[in-house]
Amino acid sequence: MKTFYQILGNTLLANVTNMTVWFAMIFFIYLETHSVTATSIVSGIYLVAVAVSGIWFGSLVDHNKKKNVMLLSGFVSLVIYSIGFVVYITAPAETWKDPTSTTLWMFVPLLLLGVIAGNLRGIALPTLVTILIPEDSRDKANGLVGTTTGIIFLITSAISGFLVGHSGMYLVLILAMVVMTLSIAHLFSMNIPENEIVHLDGKLGKVDLRGTFAVVVAIPGMIALIFFTTFNNFLGGVFMGLMDAYGLSLVSVQVWGVLWAVLSCGFIVGGLFIAKWGLGKNPLFAMFAANIVIWIISSVFTIQPSIVLLSIGMFIYISVVPFIEAAEHTIIQKVVPLERQGRVFGFAQSVEMSASPLTTFMIGPITELFFIPFMTTGMGVGLIGNWFGTGADRGIALVFTVTGIIGLIVTLIAMRTKYYHLLSKRYTTDEINPALGMEPS
Numbered sequence: 001m002k003t004f005y006q007i008l009g010n011t012l013l014a015n016v017t018n019m020t021v022w023f024a025m026i027f028f029i030y031l032e033t034h035s036v037t038a039t040s041i042v043s044g045i046y047l048v049a050v051a052v053s054g055i056w057f058g059s060l061v062d063h064n065k066k067k068n069v070m071l072l073s074g075f076v077s078l079v080i081y082s083i084g085f086v087v088y089i090t091a092p093a094e095t096w097k098d099p100t101s102t103t104l105w106m107f108v109p110l111l112l113l114g115v116i117a118g119n120l121r122g123i124a125l126p127t128l129v130t131i132l133i134p135e136d137s138r139d140k141a142n143g144l145v146g147t148t149t150g151i152i153f154l155i156t157s158a159i160s161g162f163l164v165g166h167s168g169m170y171l172v173l174i175l176a177m178v179v180m181t182l183s184i185a186h187l188f189s190m191n192i193p194e195n196e197i198v199h200l201d202g203k204l205g206k207v208d209l210r211g212t213f214a215v216v217v218a219i220p221g222m223i224a225l226i227f228f229t230t231f232n233n234f235l236g237g238v239f240m241g242l243m244d245a246y247g248l249s250l251v252s253v254q255v256w257g258v259l260w261a262v263l264s265c266g267f268i269v270g271g272l273f274i275a276k277w278g279l280g281k282n283p284l285f286a287m288f289a290a291n292i293v294i295w296i297i298s299s300v301f302t303i304q305p306s307i308v309l310l311s312i313g314m315f316i317y318i319s320v321v322p323f324i325e326a327a328e329h330t331i332i333q334k335v336v337p338l339e340r341q342g343r344v345f346g347f348a349q350s351v352e353m354s355a356s357p358l359t360t361f362m363i364g365p366i367t368e369l370f371f372i373p374f375m376t377t378g379m380g381v382g383l384i385g386n387w388f389g390t391g392a393d394r395g396i397a398l399v400f401t402v403t404g405i406i407g408l409i410v411t412l413i414a415m416r417t418k419y420y421h422l423l424s425k426r427y428t429t430d431e432i433n434p435a436l437g438m439e440p441s
Contacts (some may be wrong), residue, residue, distance in 0.1 A: 004132045004141060006190055008148050011125060013183040014074055015152045017176045018118035021081065022046070023160040024172040025111055031164065033099040042108055044361065049116050051353040055212070057120045058346020062339060066124045066131070067192045073120040074184040078177060080114035085173040096168070114176075123349065127341045130333045131194060139283055139330045143274025146322030150267025157261040212343040219335050221423025225284075228414050229328060230352045232291065237359025238403045242367060242396050249393035250307045259311060266318030273319075274326050284424050287327035290320045291411045298404030302397035305389055335426050363399065371395040 029038050061069050087107050095103045125145065133141040163171045216222050247256045279286040294317055301313025328348070336344045372395035374380040380398065381390050388394060414420060 001133075003190070003192060004128070006186075007125070007128060007132075007192070008144060010070075010183055010187050010190070011121060012148055012151060013179055013186070014070075014077075014121060015118060015148075016155050017179045017183070018077060018115045019152055019156040020160050020163070021111055021172060021176050022115045023156055024164045024169060025108065027161060027164045028096070028169050028172075029104075029108065032096040032168075033104075038099045042112070045109070046112060046115070047353060049112065050119055051350050053116060053119065054123070054346040054348075054350030054353065055343070056346070057123050058212070058343040058349075060120065061124045061127060061342025061346070065192075065194050066128050067187065067190070067194070069124045070121045071184060071187055073117050073124075074180055074187065076117040077114040078180045078184065080110060080117070081173055081176040081180065084111050084114070084169075085177065088169050088173060119349075123342055123345045126329045126333060126345055127338065128192070129329070130338050130341060132192075135334060137278075138333050139279040139326060140275045140277075142326035142329045142333075143271045143276075143278070143322060145271070145329075146326055147268050147271030147275060149322070149325075150264055150269075150271055153264035153267060154261060157257070157264055161257060212340065212347050215336065215340050216344060216347060219423070220426050221419040221421075222332075222335065224414075224417065224419035225328070225331070225423060226348050226351055228410075229324075229348070230355045231410060232324075232407065233352050234355035234359050235403050235407050237355065238363050238399060241359065241361075241363040242399060246302065246393060246396045246400070247307075247310065249396070250305065250310065259307075263311065263314050263318055266315045267322055270319040270322035271326075274322060279323065279327055279330060282424055282428055283327040283330045284420065284427060287324050287331075288411060288415050288420070290323035290327070292408065293320050294324075295404045295407035295411060298407060299401050300404070302400045303388065305393060305397070331423070331427055335423075367396060367399050371399050374398070 026042060029042060060072075064072075084107060087103070087110070091103050091107075095101050098104065126142070129138055129141045129145070160172075163175065216226065244256070247259070251259070297313045297317050297320075301309055301317070303309070329345075332341060332344055332348070372392045375385065375388075375390055375395035375398055376392060380388075380395075385394075388398070
């Protein structure tokens with residue numbers, strides 16, 4: 001546990017660095033160019049890059065020592081941030097104000113690569129939970145990972161805007177270089193007990209998508225679990241695309257920024273709850289119960305134009321999210337052999353993350369062309385306007401309500417499928433999986 005705590009602390013340093021660079025870059029681009037299109041393009045590129053890189057990153061994790069992979073992640077980010085710093089201090093100030101500037105669009109993808117390199121650490125971390133933590137305590141360890149994520153969001157929310165407001169990307173990149181160097185030095189000095197790497201396919205460095213997919217399919221219900229989470233992320237893209245617009249219809253941008261820093265504490269609350277009490281005998285049930293709570297909240301937290309209702313609903317929503325993440329990790333850590341876990345975590349990340357960009361890009365036009373007119377001059381005014389309210393903000397609110405209802409229905413249906421029962425049985429028994437030819441890790 002001492003080693004695990006040190007890894008969590010090291011992860012906190014590295015991920016605060018990467019996320020601060022990411023958020024600061026978005027703020028910086030908008031403040032300099034005043035182009036919403038530019039910021040949306042960067043967000044889209046990030047989501048697509050995370051989805052595409054997951055499978056390859058998973059192969060790197062499985063084919064190398066986890067410590068070496070995490071060091072590689074840190075070194076790549078450090079080198080990129082150093083190059084980015086040189087580019088930033090040598091380019092004229094006018095460069096950053098032009099949304100068509102070639103230098104700007106070299107600078108942004110460069111920093112983006114440094115941020116994405118940090119995702120390699122994110123795939124390695126749950127495999128280290130398998131290595132370092134006994135099976136009956138992994139759910140609690142995964143809860144601590146969720147708590148760490150919450151602390152990262154809280155710190156990042158608090159410092160990114162201030163750093164950019166003070167000196168653009170100058171202090172951001174200096175902080176990134178210093179803290180990433182400290183993270184690398186600390187990680188280098190750590191002793192992480194790892195067995196020799198086992199290559200099930202016998203080929204070092206191979207991405208092996210076919211073999212990974214075969215392992216996922218061989219575990220009863222696993223592919224259904226991944227696609228269920230993918231569908232949830234598809235619906236979750238609604239929040240990414242519309243939440244800021246809805247929140248800013250209720251409060252000022254300053255209040256909205258501070259509010260999100262407070263709401264991010266929900267990750268900490270949820271993670272600490274799991275770390276204390278775990279997920280129960282069947283993490284899959286905990287995962288679906290969490291989804292039911294989330295979709296019920298999504299159905300009602302915008303039912304009236306109230307910042308109090310929105311804040312309470314989002315705090316509960318964010319507090320429940322760690323249960324879903326921890327449950328999925330705990331299941332994979334037991335039913336997938338350690339030698340394949342990196343590839344399975346990477347495969348799951350790629351598939352699950354692929355849904356959010358699609359929804360994020362689609363939901364804006366759909367809301368603007370259908371839901372907003374529906375609640376301003378359309379049939380919605382007469383049907384539900386007298387109690388739901390009317391106007392553009394209520395059109396956005398209706399999207400959240402409909403999304404929550406759809407998510408709740410799909411979750412209840414999924415709990416009644418054979419795949420849910422098969423995966424539950426697979427987790428709660430220690431039977432050997434003939435398709436894998438080995439016992440669970």
